[in-house]
Amino acid sequence: MRTRTTILTRLQSNNRALAQPTTWQSRQGFNDLAEQFVTALTAVHGEPHLAPNLEGATAQLGAILAELGAQRVVANNEAPIADLNLPTRWPHLQWHIVGETAGDLREFCTYADVGLSSGIAAIAETGSVVIHSGSAQSRVATLFPPVHIVLLPTSRLTTDLFTFTATHKNTHLANGTLPAAMTFISGPSKTADIEQTMAIGVHGPKRFIVILYRE
Amino acid sequence: MTTTTAQFRERATIALEDVRLQQALDGATGRFATARQAALAAIPWADELRDHFKAIRAATLANLAEHLQTFERQATAVGTHVHWAQDGAEACAIVTEIAQRHGVTLATKSKSMATEEIHLNAALAKAGVRPVETDLGEWIIQLAEEPPSHIIAPAIHKTKEQVAELFERESGRPQSAADIPALTAEARRMLREQFLAAGMGISGGNLAVAETGSVVLVTNEGNGRMVTTAPRVHVAIIGIEKIAPTWDDAAVWLSLLARSATGQPMSIYTTVITGPKRTAALDGLPDPDGPEEVHVVLLDNGRSPLVGSKYEEVLQCIRCGACLNVCPVYREAGGHAYGSPYSGPIGAVISPLLFGLDKYPALPHASSLCGACQDVCPARIDLPRMLLELRADLVTQGIAHGSEAVLEGSVSLAMRSERVWALLMGMGRVGQRPLLKNGKLALPERFNPGGERPLPALAKKSFHDLWRDGEV
Numbered sequence: 001m002r003t004r005t006t007i008l009t010r011l012q013s014n015n016r017a018l019a020q021p022t023t024w025q026s027r028q029g030f031n032d033l034a035e036q037f038v039t040a041l042t043a044v045h046g047e048p049h050l051a052p053n054l055e056g057a058t059a060q061l062g063a064i065l066a067e068l069g070a071q072r073v074v075a076n077n078e079a080p081i082a083d084l085n086l087p088t089r090w091p092h093l094q095w096h097i098v099g100e101t102a103g104d105l106r107e108f109c110t111y112a113d114v115g116l117s118s119g120i121a122a123i124a125e126t127g128s129v130v131i132h133s134g135s136a137q138s139r140v141a142t143l144f145p146p147v148h149i150v151l152l153p154t155s156r157l158t159t160d161l162f163t164f165t166a167t168h169k170n171t172h173l174a175n176g177t178l179p180a181a182m183t184f185i186s187g188p189s190k191t192a193d194i195e196q197t198m199a200i201g202v203h204g205p206k207r208f209i210v211i212l213y214r215e
Numbered sequence: 216m217t218t219t220t221a222q223f224r225e226r227a228t229i230a231l232e233d234v235r236l237q238q239a240l241d242g243a244t245g246r247f248a249t250a251r252q253a254a255l256a257a258i259p260w261a262d263e264l265r266d267h268f269k270a271i272r273a274a275t276l277a278n279l280a281e282h283l284q285t286f287e288r289q290a291t292a293v294g295t296h297v298h299w300a301q302d303g304a305e306a307c308a309i310v311t312e313i314a315q316r317h318g319v320t321l322a323t324k325s326k327s328m329a330t331e332e333i334h335l336n337a338a339l340a341k342a343g344v345r346p347v348e349t350d351l352g353e354w355i356i357q358l359a360e361e362p363p364s365h366i367i368a369p370a371i372h373k374t375k376e377q378v379a380e381l382f383e384r385e386s387g388r389p390q391s392a393a394d395i396p397a398l399t400a401e402a403r404r405m406l407r408e409q410f411l412a413a414g415m416g417i418s419g420g421n422l423a424v425a426e427t428g429s430v431v432l433v434t435n436e437g438n439g440r441m442v443t444t445a446p447r448v449h450v451a452i453i454g455i456e457k458i459a460p461t462w463d464d465a466a467v468w469l470s471l472l473a474r475s476a477t478g479q480p481m482s483i484y485t486t487v488i489t490g491p492k493r494t495a496a497l498d499g500l501p502d503p504d505g506p507e508e509v510h511v512v513l514l515d516n517g518r519s520p521l522v523g524s525k526y527e528e529v530l531q532c533i534r535c536g537a538c539l540n541v542c543p544v545y546r547e548a549g550g551h552a553y554g555s556p557y558s559g560p561i562g563a564v565i566s567p568l569l570f571g572l573d574k575y576p577a578l579p580h581a582s583s584l585c586g587a588c589q590d591v592c593p594a595r596i597d598l599p600r601m602l603l604e605l606r607a608d609l610v611t612q613g614i615a616h617g618s619e620a621v622l623e624g625s626v627s628l629a630m631r632s633e634r635v636w637a638l639l640m641g642m643g644r645v646g647q648r649p650l651l652k653n654g655k656l657a658l659p660e661r662f663n664p665g666g667e668r669p670l671p672a673l674a675k676k677s678f679h680d681l682w683r684d685g686e687v
């Protein structure tokens with residue numbers, strides 16, 4: 001407590017009236033947000049897909065899971081994933097639906113082949129997906145498995161960080177709604193720490209696949 | 216640690232004579248600098264954005280007490296424990312106490328300059344807690360028992376052969392030196408075990424957002440997510456100056472950070488931590504995972520006395536490393552010459568200010584004053600001005616940094632390496648360009664140890680080039 005007082009008192013004695021500048025407004029403008037998102041995510045070794053609708057996106061998801069040879073899939077139980085009845089659709093796979101399936105989630109994620117989630121937003125400029133934690137949104141589900149697949153409607157696309165903060169100030173970014181963890185994901189995990197040579201998949205997922213669909 | 220002129224000379228000489236290190240430094244800093252330039256060129260309003268950012272940082276520091284209190288209030292409201300630390304010892308005591316209370320014997324760490332600054336790893340080890348660095352570069356130098364040599368790329372001085380050897384020793388299995396993806400996969404496997412076993416995760420914080428009480432962590436590897444997600448307890452140590460009052464301010468900060476550091480529009484993972492896992496999330500149900508306890512240590516360690524002083528500007532720094540990559544002295548001498556976790560131009564200014572000018576008397580002179588650092592700084596920090604202020608302080612405080620002694624005794628050294636000589640005199644070849652008169656160096660009088668008399672200019676071809684080309 002004494003330290004706190006010492007620091008704050010010292011700072012307060014040097015307080016000056018200097019106002020924060022007015023909010024920076026986005027100057028970025030893209031003709032097609034989805035197209036820009038695809039370009040940006042591709043540039044950082046992410047794997048974007050565009051589907052005409054949710055049905056098409058689900059079909060693509062099935063094809064990707066088959067191609068990966070996935071056997072164990074963990075899914076965050078959020079829209080639109082929650083409505084797809086994935087375990088009934090693909091019963092040959094072993095599923096863990098967060099908040100629904102009994103059993104140790106962390107243990108399952110440790111050996112899962114794929115983590116499946118949606119996101120609260122996607123940033124076109126940088127090819128980033130924004131995810132939240134929540135009762136049905138596991139943090140390790142999108143982190144432990146070697147592949148992370150995102151299913152996201154194009155309506156959640158926003159231009160850049162500035163339009164993101166402007167749009168979500170009173171919703172996703174507000175006190176009380178901001179969850180314990182919010183993560184901007186912009187590609188697969190990577191490092192260049194050994195001789196400046198890029199290597200993919202050091203701690204996080206090695207593949208980051210985003211299926212965008214129009215509504 | 217201290218850095219006198221003799222020590223700087225000694226360490227710089229080692230770096231200068233290490234051909235492979237010179238190549239690595241050249242390559243890494245060159246790549247970062249080029250990537251940064253391209254990333255900023257891609258946003259035509261980059262210069263205005265930097266002006267705006269500087270205004271944000273200046274205003275934030277002018278009202279820092281208020282923003283810290285807002286942060287504390289909001290963070291506490293979501294269940295974060297907020298601590299205040301006057302110095303490194305206090306910060307280390309707070310962290311080790313938390314570890315011991317939870318019976319932690321293994322802690323995973325995400326790269327953090329603040330924890331380097333306070334020597335947290337040594338304190339943890341002493342308290343019976345094994346700290347494991349998880350940023351690949353940071354882990355490599357931890358295994359090698361060496362300090363970081365670059366703010367962003369701590370292990371740029373290691374070869375893949377050296378890395379393979381370190382991994383072999385750690386894993387007890389043979390490693391193929393030629394195969395960087397295989398070494399990376401091995402690191403993933405070995406460190407994954409640590410992530411799962413650790414009782415505590417320790418991170419720094421790239422910034423903290425006051426209005427929501429959040430800590431923001433930026434990584435490319437995903438270790439920041441691991442450290443803040445897998446263990447039961449998460450502790451973040453963050454300098455008191457790293458505050459963004461609002462998300463609007465944080466957006467500007469994040470728009471510039473990765474672009475300036477590595478030339479990425481955005482790092483792969485930007486993680487925003489706002490309290491421990493919820494016992495009742497928005498729908499009233501508990502979060503399935505995440506730490507049960509989150510602590511934030513607000514670290515002063517010499518920062519608050521700078522507020523309101525002629526050095527306040529240095530607190531605008533966001534540790535992007537851009538100034539290192541363009542600095543002619545850093546690019547030659549490497550990070551270890553500075554004898555501080557903070558190297559390059561920012562290190563030359565902040566190390567004496569945080570840790571004592573008497574301990575780092577050589578650093579204000581480890582610069583050519585060429586201005587390249589200020590040109591690339593996202594907050595346009597006037598580092599050259601502060602280097603000059605520090606040089607003046609050396610004089611007024613009567614601290615000898617040994618340049619005169621070096622001058623006298625340096626003839627043989629200068630013959631061996633003109634670059635070492637240039638480094639010590641605070642003039643790289645880049646820096647001397649505007650000062651050249653008729654092929655002679657004409658320095659402002661204040662910096663010319665030879666008085667009015669011009670010094671001979673440095674050879675076009677440096678010692679290193681001569682040596683590489685077999686001419687010496």
Ligand code: SF4
Binds near residue numbers: 535
């Ligand atoms: S001084 Fe500027 S360029 Fe250097 S690390 Fe700090 S913010 Fe980056």
